[in-house]
Amino acid sequence: MKLQQLSLFLENRPGRLDAPLEAIAAEGINILTLSLADTAQFGILRLIVREWDKAKRVLEQAGWVVNLTEVVAVDVLDRPGGLATVLKILDGAGLNIEYMYAYSLRRGDKAILIFRFEDPDRAIQVLLDQGLHVVDGDELMSVAAA
Amino acid sequence: MPVPNPSPDPSPDWSSEHPIWNPTAETLPRAAREALQLERLRALVGRVARVPFYRDLFAHREIGPHSIRSLADLRRLPFTTKDDMRRQHPLGFLAVPRRDLARIHGSSGTTGKPTFVAYTAGDLRIWSELCARFLVAGGLRPEHTTQVAFGYGLFTGGFGLHYGIERVGATVIPAAAGNTRRQIEIMRDLDPEVLICTPSYALTIADAARELGMDPRALPIRFGHFGGEPWTEDMRREIEDQLDIAAFNNYGLSEVIGPGVSGECAARTGMHLQEDHFLVECLDPETLEPVPEGEPGELVITTLTREAMPMIRYRTRDIARLYREPCPCGRTTTRMSRVAGRTDDMLIIRGVNVFPSQIEEALLRVEGTTPHYLIEVSRPGTLDEVHVKVEIHPEIFSDRMDRMQAVCERISREIQTVAGIRAHVDLVEPRSIERFVGKARRVLDTRGLSERDS
Numbered sequence: 001m002k003l004q005q006l007s008l009f010l011e012n013r014p015g016r017l018d019a020p021l022e023a024i025a026a027e028g029i030n031i032l033t034l035s036l037a038d039t040a041q042f043g044i045l046r047l048i049v050r051e052w053d054k055a056k057r058v059l060e061q062a063g064w065v066v067n068l069t070e071v072v073a074v075d076v077l078d079r080p081g082g083l084a085t086v087l088k089i090l091d092g093a094g095l096n097i098e099y100m101y102a103y104s105l106r107r108g109d110k111a112i113l114i115f116r117f118e119d120p121d122r123a124i125q126v127l128l129d130q131g132l133h134v135v136d137g138d139e140l141m142s143v144a145a146a
Numbered sequence: 147m148p149v150p151n152p153s154p155d156p157s158p159d160w161s162s163e164h165p166i167w168n169p170t171a172e173t174l175p176r177a178a179r180e181a182l183q184l185e186r187l188r189a190l191v192g193r194v195a196r197v198p199f200y201r202d203l204f205a206h207r208e209i210g211p212h213s214i215r216s217l218a219d220l221r222r223l224p225f226t227t228k229d230d231m232r233r234q235h236p237l238g239f240l241a242v243p244r245r246d247l248a249r250i251h252g253s254s255g256t257t258g259k260p261t262f263v264a265y266t267a268g269d270l271r272i273w274s275e276l277c278a279r280f281l282v283a284g285g286l287r288p289e290h291t292t293q294v295a296f297g298y299g300l301f302t303g304g305f306g307l308h309y310g311i312e313r314v315g316a317t318v319i320p321a322a323a324g325n326t327r328r329q330i331e332i333m334r335d336l337d338p339e340v341l342i343c344t345p346s347y348a349l350t351i352a353d354a355a356r357e358l359g360m361d362p363r364a365l366p367i368r369f370g371h372f373g374g375e376p377w378t379e380d381m382r383r384e385i386e387d388q389l390d391i392a393a394f395n396n397y398g399l400s401e402v403i404g405p406g407v408s409g410e411c412a413a414r415t416g417m418h419l420q421e422d423h424f425l426v427e428c429l430d431p432e433t434l435e436p437v438p439e440g441e442p443g444e445l446v447i448t449t450l451t452r453e454a455m456p457m458i459r460y461r462t463r464d465i466a467r468l469y470r471e472p473c474p475c476g477r478t479t480t481r482m483s484r485v486a487g488r489t490d491d492m493l494i495i496r497g498v499n500v501f502p503s504q505i506e507e508a509l510l511r512v513e514g515t516t517p518h519y520l521i522e523v524s525r526p527g528t529l530d531e532v533h534v535k536v537e538i539h540p541e542i543f544s545d546r547m548d549r550m551q552a553v554c555e556r557i558s559r560e561i562q563t564v565a566g567i568r569a570h571v572d573l574v575e576p577r578s579i580e581r582f583v584g585k586a587r588r589v590l591d592t593r594g595l596s597e598r599d600s
Contacts, residue, residue: 007544010575011574011578016575042538044546063576065538065540065543065576
């Protein structure tokens, strides 16, 4: 149920984002979604790709420092209060969200959000218990392919 | 031959346009001065036998007072280095019983521990006398009020200058360093004519005055004695222009006494060395042979009168030039140029001595930092700023921003602990710091302090 997310360290300078994206594009690896967190000095690029192990190898060989993290994708109703409902459930279970970002594609009336939890396994359990839909890797790929 | 004692009660002629604090000592003819130096050197060699470090070295080389027949015999004596002092930490260099100490100061060292310097009551009297000499040479009169914006503490600057000013009979305001707005309020309330601080702090005061909507040139200060960090002629012009004052340079280092080793007179053609208390050599740092007069070399200082912690041929690592031709001011002493550089890689940042090895030590304390780092020192405004660039490594990289910021803060805290300075930590991409074959260049100093005297 968990997704593998690649994180890259980048300096916060013009053009720094191009090189890693080109490196994985050259290998024919498609990026499903990405998010960028930054300070004035540096940024952390987070990527979800189809072939994460190959992408990791390619990036590391090219000299980037790459970190692998498990994240959780959750279906959220794309209407006012949709996200609030999920957050309330997580809050109620005492689950801490390290960060989150939206998946670039939607599915019908649902948006997909990517969550980074301290404890992803327990988060998945709580979400499933509450009847929410946790999107796994294959399903995510199929959304992209559709 | 009888030797005149040059430091009894000084009798400055205050009616003169440029008085001399201790005319007997400061205008001693060369021959008489050398006779005095020789007598004091011979006595010193006898006295330092109480220091185990020197006793062992002298025993090994069969050196004693009898070995010193002329000043040229100084060259038979061994050198003393900062490392020697560290190895004798904390007070291994004492030449008097501990109960005879009147005060202990300290300077920053590479291990984060200060190097202690001890003084007897006699040392403190001489220190005040030496500070009085350069203060008067640079315009101080008993009727003046002086604001001391140097740190008061282990650092020798605050107390050294404080007692020198009192010795002259002038008024001291011990404002101490920091709280710039209050410094300006004190100036407006008490009208001091004289300012004592680091040259960079003088510029900070000027900036702060402008921020308060005041013209710094309208402040009551008429002249200042600046020291404690290297500075340039350009900086002197800037200070003089911004504050509308005359800026005088002085030199000293805590290992031999503190401020008071030398200072400028009104002619400002170099700093007069107090040669009745210090024997100063200017040597090629590689060959340790004297350089020709006027050429740059490392200053090596022997303390002729220090009681608590005498130093034999202390290697200052400061590069300067010596000039022996007479000065129009009437003083007969040798003058030294501004310090134009260091023989080692020591940096002076906001008055704190910092070695790149300290930054390295701080990085080693944080697991996962690479051996690749670069220290960038700049002076964007009036104060020094340090950025330490550290290459990212898988061990310290996290997808979480809070953890990454915690790593930067942790490195910064270690640097503060080890080196005593606040540094900005910039994480950079792997292999982005230039690699060097052989000795790596760890420091990029863009302050432009190493330029030669103009």
